[in-house]
């Protein structure tokens with residue numbers, strides 16, 4: 001009796017500390033996965049006030065006033081998921097965007113992409129290239145349903161680099177003829193910039209528009225036509241100039257990169273996140289770990305199922321097998337070298353392509369890293385830590401990816417224990433063979449973002 005009294009006094013003083021109009025939600029009877037520990041806290045209670053987690057207790061929480069009380073009925077309460085590398089504005093295949101689409105097509109489609117991210121439990125997405133500023137603003141204003149977006153703006157690429165999507169004749173054979181820009185640049189998906197003055201202008205343009213971090217192309221890639229994957233892109237001077245401009249804005253640089261030469265140059269200049277990185281050796285991994293960097297790989301790039309992609313040209317099929325054979329242990333090696341890894345879906349294409357790839361990616365990562373807990377951290381606490389490097393440029397004003405007092409209230413209620421079964425947050429071994437029609441994941445029962453409930457099937 002005495003105990004109960006003391007508890008309600010605590011609850012009273014807590015609510016009293018917030019404004020009278022504070023929106024309060026109490027989750028009763030939940031098992032908590034907090035994003036950092038490989039266990040569930042059974043039979044707990046969580047109180048959200050406004051957009052923050054105000055109290056977590058093993059004892060019932062009573063609040064004053066008209067709190068919304070949700071009986072969790074033993075379901076798992078966990079942090080909202082974070083995708084560390086996505087392209088919410090690239091919703092068609094690259095060729096289609098380059099030749100057939102304008103900003104209206106891609107913007108309208110992005111609304112569907114955003115909505116499905118949130119319905120799938122993703123409360124934050126770091127956008128790694130594309131004109132996502134307007135979408136971010138409309139989501140923040142409540143006009144579009146979607147995840148919180150950490151936008152990079154147009155990715156910054158050298159001429160001939162991974163972001164140079166001009167057609168063969170556009171670029172010409174003389175620098176004087178290079179005035180033509182690609183549809184990618186016209187729509188703000190990418191920005192081709194060479195030399196220190198141009199890369200500074202491109203970086204500062206993104207920062208001006210509201211980028212939470214800067215994305216550069218520091219190596220070749222699979223989706224662009226004129227930059228072989230072994231190449232290193234951007235000189236030391238250009239790279240360091242970009243990093244300094246980002247640091248001056250109190251944020252950091254993320255780089256598309258694959259090989260040791262590129263990653264070590266990026267580290268020399270102070271780049272913090274390494275997108276993809278498939279070909280790096282153990283020494284480079286150790287250096288990333290030591291210097292506090294993060295690797296953000298889309299592991300499907302090393303999956304044998306990639307060969308089932310109907311758009312994959314036949315001549316590229318042997319390459320899929322070689323990648324799998326040579327780098328199939330990439331995930332394990334990253335863990336052995338103590339590298340912090342963050343989840344990345346990084347799939348562009350029509351809406352349903354991206355969703356199917358994302359759900360497949362969750363499953364494939366459990367295979368590649370050998371642990372549900374590891375993958376869950378990559379999608380919650382580690383990703384939140386990475387996003388915190390945006391400092392004052394971050395879209396969220398608080399801690400993401402964890403269930404703890406004072407963290408931002410991004411919360412899922414799911415039916416089952418994700419530490420044992422990742423299919424409850426959408427993991428599936430089906431990819432190109434999955435049904436292209438979008439269906440909600442029925443084990444995700446509730447999605448709260450920033451203290452507001454967006455999906456509720458409790």
Ligand SMILES: [Zn+2]
Nearest residue numbers: 085087128346
């Ligand atoms: Zn990408």
